[in-house]
Amino acid sequence: MDARRPLAGLRQPWRSSHALLLIPIVLILVIAVVDQLVPADIHLGPLLVIAPAITVSFAGPWPTGLIGLLAVGAQAYIGWHFGVLFSRNVLVQILALAVLSALTVFYCVIRERRRRQLAQVRMIAEAAQHVLLWPLPEQIGPMKVACLYLAAEAEAQIGGDLYAATPTDNGVRVMIGDVRGKGLSAIGEAALIIGAFREAAHHHTALPALAFALEESVARNLPTLESEEERGERFATLMLMEIPDEGHIIRILSCGHPPPLLLSHGSAVAVPVHPAPPLGIHGPAARDDYTVDVFSFEPGDTLLLYTDGVIEARDADGVFYPLAERATRWAGSSPEKLLHHIRRDLLDHVGGSLGDDAALIALCRTPTGTQGRRHGHGFDVGRFGHARDRSAR
CATH class of the missing domain: 3.60.40.10 (PPM-type phosphatase domain)
Known part of the structure; x- marks a missing residue:
């Protein structure tokens, strides 16, 4: 068996997930920009929660944490731009976004651990197959x-x-x-x-x-x-x-x-x-x-x-x-x-x-x-x- 095949199989998902990171990054930028253009009584900052929520579906803990940090930063920038950064409403939004981002990172850690366990089980099953069924x-x-x-x-x-x-x-x-x-x-x-x-x-x-x-x-x-x-x-x-x-x-x-x-x-x-x-x-x-x-x-x-x-x-x-x-x-x-x-x-x-x-x-x-x-x-x-x-x- 060619030992390079597993490495090639791992390399392709890595590239795909990092390319997908452009989606939440662009989404954060769009929400931050549009929020400054709409009327003052319309607040789009809470939509930033979508970015870490979709990142968890294809990326690991570190990329998800990074997107969550960017989303929190964008929320803080929006509050600073309108001069209400330290208002009670904006602080609660920032805190809620930070907590949600932390929970998504925690979920990623648990998921990756189970994924590694499953990969190990599959390796053992494959080894058992080759030992039993030559x-x-x-x-x-x-x-x-x-x-x-x-x-x-x-x-x-x-x-x-x-x-x-x-x-x-x-x-x-x-x-x-x-x-x-x-x-x-x-x-x-x-x-x-x-x-x-x-x-x-x-x-x-x-x-x-x-x-x-x-x-x-x-x-x-x-x-x-x-x-x-x-x-x-x-x-x-x-x-x-x-x-x-x-x-x-x-x-x-x-x-x-x-x-x-x-x-x-x-x-x-x-x-x-x-x-x-x-x-x-x-x-x-x-x-x-x-x-x-x-x-x-x-x-x-x-x-x-x-x-x-x-x-x-x-x-x-x-x-x-x-x-x-x-x-x-x-x-x-x-x-x-x-x-x-x-x-x-x-x-x-x-x-x-x-x-x-x-x-x-x-x-x-x-x-x-x-x-x-x-x-x-x-x-x-x-x-x-x-x-x-x-x-x-």
């Missing part, structure tokens, strides 16, 4: 990759949705999931699952064994993360994928997670999967209860993974976001452009604010010269293969 590289094995995370919490960078990918000896394994709940309360369980996946993905040769290991980890550690009110109600949907380096296939194991979309030849089709129960529902299941669905994944195809925060997003009329329909429009785009289009369209659909965390991953198979179709796996791979991969036991 940014996926643009290329993993035979695939181009792009990912997107939209947190429901206004000031959060991360919530209960999760994803991870790791290369193995025979290919790439990808996980996407959704922990029940959102915001900070779900981060602990998301971290537990991601940590378990990153370790177990390299120790289990088959997806059912990997899912079994994740279920065991959740069953063993979840009670320490649950509150008394949530006892027995915490679970996570999960989808595990394996893309071999050789052969144009992909293996999927779903634990209650929405099926992915396959974008190919200008269309978006939901991949039929046979889901097992979500993690944390019934405890560790038998490995035979997991079904590995296998289908072809040709060069140029794009697989779109998502969480239910995307498809359950509603507009003002309560209509769900039509992900498959919208994704069809951009079926030929690169993963990065595809997620860019979906992000903009999704936020437009919901009016700018999501009700639940949302995560998406786009995987595009790139042509390679060494890939060929594997045989002898105990299944027949059509466009979508519904049989279990017996070699994955």
Whole structure:
């Protein structure tokens, strides 16, 4: 990351706020001049209170205090000009203006303190996001990759949705999931699952064994993360994928997670999967209860993974976001452009604010010269293969 970007971002607001200071300064000068031109029974001096009042909206304590001081000075000049500086009425006006200016400066101090605290919270949230959800590289094995995370919490960078990918000896394994709940309360369980996946993905040769290991980890550690009110109600949907380096296939194991979309030849089709129960529902299941669905994944195809925060997003009329329909429009785009289009369209659909965390991953198979179709796996791979991969036991 370019370290100069934050400095450039800070420099522009500084210049803008100082340019805006011309507005209250000009306003003070105009009021002071016009007050001397109007009839003697019309007093415009009290209008000087507008200057510090508008300055507080865009400037910090020192500029606001300076404008307040100028306004007090202008009020004193008007009283001196008319020879009534030490009259009771003018002295009260000067005192009231000084008190109001002091209050606006105090408000600025409190606001700037809260702004710094909020900036620190955002920095911590961003650091937590990078620690927990490592940014996926643009290329993993035979695939181009792009990912997107939209947190429901206004000031959060991360919530209960999760994803991870790791290369193995025979290919790439990808996980996407959704922990029940959102915001900070779900981060602990998301971290537990991601940590378990990153370790177990390299120790289990088959997806059912990997899912079994994740279920065991959740069953063993979840009670320490649950509150008394949530006892027995915490679970996570999960989808595990394996893309071999050789052969144009992909293996999927779903634990209650929405099926992915396959974008190919200008269309978006939901991949039929046979889901097992979500993690944390019934405890560790038998490995035979997991079904590995296998289908072809040709060069140029794009697989779109998502969480239910995307498809359950509603507009003002309560209509769900039509992900498959919208994704069809951009079926030929690169993963990065595809997620860019979906992000903009999704936020437009919901009016700018999501009700639940949302995560998406786009995987595009790139042509390679060494890939060929594997045989002898105990299944027949059509466009979508519904049989279990017996070699994955």
